[in-house]
Amino acid sequence: VPADGQPAIAVDPRITQSKHRPTLVDVAQSAKVAPSTASRALQDSPMISAATKRRVRAAARRLGYEPNRIARSLRTRSANFVGIVVPDIGVGFYSRVVKGAGNVLESAGYQMLVMNTERQPSREKAALQTLLEHRVDGILLATSGATEVEPRVPIVFFDNVVPSAGVANVAYANRDGIALLVDHLVGHGHSRIAYIGGPPASTSGSERLEAFRAVLDRHGLPPEDDYVRLGDAVWSSQSGGAAMRELLGLAHRPTAVVTASDTLALGAMQACRQADLRLPRDMALVSFDDPFFGDLLDPPITALARKDREIGELAASLILHALECGSSGAPTEVRLPVELVVRKSCGCG
Amino acid sequence: VPADGQPAIAVDPRITQSKHRPTLVDVAQSAKVAPSTASRALQDSPMISAATKRRVRAAARRLGYEPNRIARSLRTRSANFVGIVVPDIGVGFYSRVVKGAGNVLESAGYQMLVMNTERQPSREKAALQTLLEHRVDGILLATSGATEVEPRVPIVFFDNVVPSAGVANVAYANRDGIALLVDHLVGHGHSRIAYIGGPPASTSGSERLEAFRAVLDRHGLPPEDDYVRLGDAVWSSQSGGAAMRELLGLAHRPTAVVTASDTLALGAMQACRQADLRLPRDMALVSFDDPFFGDLLDPPITALARKDREIGELAASLILHALECGSSGAPTEVRLPVELVVRKSCGCG
DNA sequence: CTGAAAGCGCTTACAG
DNA sequence: CTGAAAGCGCTTACAG
Numbered sequence: 001v002p003a004d005g006q007p008a009i010a011v012d013p014r015i016t017q018s019k020h021r022p023t024l025v026d027v028a029q030s031a032k033v034a035p036s037t038a039s040r041a042l043q044d045s046p047m048i049s050a051a052t053k054r055r056v057r058a059a060a061r062r063l064g065y066e067p068n069r070i071a072r073s074l075r076t077r078s079a080n081f082v083g084i085v086v087p088d089i090g091v092g093f094y095s096r097v098v099k100g101a102g103n104v105l106e107s108a109g110y111q112m113l114v115m116n117t118e119r120q121p122s123r124e125k126a127a128l129q130t131l132l133e134h135r136v137d138g139i140l141l142a143t144s145g146a147t148e149v150e151p152r153v154p155i156v157f158f159d160n161v162v163p164s165a166g167v168a169n170v171a172y173a174n175r176d177g178i179a180l181l182v183d184h185l186v187g188h189g190h191s192r193i194a195y196i197g198g199p200p201a202s203t204s205g206s207e208r209l210e211a212f213r214a215v216l217d218r219h220g221l222p223p224e225d226d227y228v229r230l231g232d233a234v235w236s237s238q239s240g241g242a243a244m245r246e247l248l249g250l251a252h253r254p255t256a257v258v259t260a261s262d263t264l265a266l267g268a269m270q271a272c273r274q275a276d277l278r279l280p281r282d283m284a285l286v287s288f289d290d291p292f293f294g295d296l297l298d299p300p301i302t303a304l305a306r307k308d309r310e311i312g313e314l315a316a317s318l319i320l321h322a323l324e325c326g327s328s329g330a331p332t333e334v335r336l337p338v339e340l341v342v343r344k345s346c347g348c349g
Numbered sequence: 350v351p352a353d354g355q356p357a358i359a360v361d362p363r364i365t366q367s368k369h370r371p372t373l374v375d376v377a378q379s380a381k382v383a384p385s386t387a388s389r390a391l392q393d394s395p396m397i398s399a400a401t402k403r404r405v406r407a408a409a410r411r412l413g414y415e416p417n418r419i420a421r422s423l424r425t426r427s428a429n430f431v432g433i434v435v436p437d438i439g440v441g442f443y444s445r446v447v448k449g450a451g452n453v454l455e456s457a458g459y460q461m462l463v464m465n466t467e468r469q470p471s472r473e474k475a476a477l478q479t480l481l482e483h484r485v486d487g488i489l490l491a492t493s494g495a496t497e498v499e500p501r502v503p504i505v506f507f508d509n510v511v512p513s514a515g516v517a518n519v520a521y522a523n524r525d526g527i528a529l530l531v532d533h534l535v536g537h538g539h540s541r542i543a544y545i546g547g548p549p550a551s552t553s554g555s556e557r558l559e560a561f562r563a564v565l566d567r568h569g570l571p572p573e574d575d576y577v578r579l580g581d582a583v584w585s586s587q588s589g590g591a592a593m594r595e596l597l598g599l600a601h602r603p604t605a606v607v608t609a610s611d612t613l614a615l616g617a618m619q620a621c622r623q624a625d626l627r628l629p630r631d632m633a634l635v636s637f638d639d640p641f642f643g644d645l646l647d648p649p650i651t652a653l654a655r656k657d658r659e660i661g662e663l664a665a666s667l668i669l670h671a672l673e674c675g676s677s678g679a680p681t682e683v684r685l686p687v688e689l690v691v692r693k694s695c696g697c698g
Numbered sequence: 699c700t701g702a703a704a705g706c707g708c709t710t711a712c713a714g
Numbered sequence: 715c716t717g718a719a720a721g722c723g724c725t726t727a728c729a730g
Binding site for chain 1: 428501
């Protein structure tokens, strides 16, 4: 125990504690400058002489100094964090979005806080709350419910668009995509075209469904309620398979099917295989999202090219823009153009 | 501008600033208690009377108070963060590990900081540094190089094992897996069995390769250098395809191939298709990692069942254990048991 | 060019 | 049961 009045430096317990991580004060003492000078030197401030900078840097290296970002964030009132919340990080689409966003954010000096909600509204709410408590500078949100968020920080919605909320929205051009798919099937001469989609709770669900009906109408094909089947909330392959089985059980069977996602398509293909149907001979099938290695499936599937990573990159760029320039005016809405990859499941080749 | 000596409360500029986020001091003032009392009340400390707690909570709600975790972390000297660094979050394996780890960590009250390195050693080093600066409590690391890390915090290695480092290692039972695969092909009567693997720089690369040679030896099959081909550093399907083409070009062609990953297998299958070979008639193929919807491939592939999420859950549990109980003694090594999923590419069915 | 001082928003001994 | 005070590790006006 140090006697009162004794200089603190000589007996600083921090030096003796083996587990102590050096602080800026330690560096400053070691370099014989004030903490403020050490701080500026490590920031390479123009206020500091070259010689001093060298001394401070040497001291920092010698001590193995690692700046404490927590303290820095508290002081500067900016964590340099952007949160991203996704329904299921295990799903390829979301993990690729996260990847794209992470790269853009990192090169701008931001850290990304990934929150996985498992599609539970309660977890989404909690995730948002946690992000706010961590004082993130902005949020990238693929909401799986209609969470009404009071934007205390800029928000960019992706995948599931929330019109006129946040600073921006990013999603695929759903209507164009469905049009491409249906047009192609019509080009093959199909007129009994069915649709296996996701529930309309999400943007992708509602827009794709709506577009399917609209495009059929444009072609003068009568709407057939039996031909529209919706899968479960997670767009599972199981529900895609179930939908296909229902379609196959119909008296007046469709000759072609559009699925609104890769998982739905995969489930539908399994169902066809189990029913001993040959694609595309007995049934044509095209899908919105191209499955991973869709060219290796039996048959290779005709689908829309993936640009998942770009969605993440775009969303990140938009939040960065809002952080740097301030969010002004109405939210931007960005739609990623789609592109048809023609393979064999449609009847081509 | 407030006159000196005037009570601060009446003119507190924070109240007038519209963008000000309420602090604990605001809550305390509103509830007419000391900040320390407010802090304890919100922590539901037994020291505080029920009536006071109620008042404080009401004030917090009224003001829309969100505790500042940055300040909390600085004060308690624990960020309640665990970092996880992966070579490529866009790859299914890693995203599922992240998912598993995240769920375990979250239910233990930790936040997860995901770092994506794109397999660049420099980015991995930077990621580790960043994590340390954020004062994470522990790290989950799938290193893509032999990063020698001085563990200032507990580390659990996964995927790529670093023996006798960190507090624990988690990986698939690589040797058992390869044995299962080769044994099955031998059971089909194959004796000319080739191997398409990843480079031995990683645990999965070296252990699987080594096991392949050992199992061949166990079966009394002569080692054939031409039959062993290694893909590129990312185990790309392109390199798997190239390897398969080399194999097909051999004078004394193999009759069966073991691939060390799903991507390698997929590339190899593409190469076979391009060469107009029929699987499994012209060539049997089995794979270590089961591709996504491997049952829908042409032909359905025989492979080892995936337990990626479990690897993440295990790694997270191990780091949690180390954080709570302290890391004692030699690092634990956990090997996830493997399981053969028999389909048709091997020649069955 | 350098330093002393204040303060970011919490928590936690310590005292009552 | 409650409060006053110190301090986590930084940064940044302010003064010299």
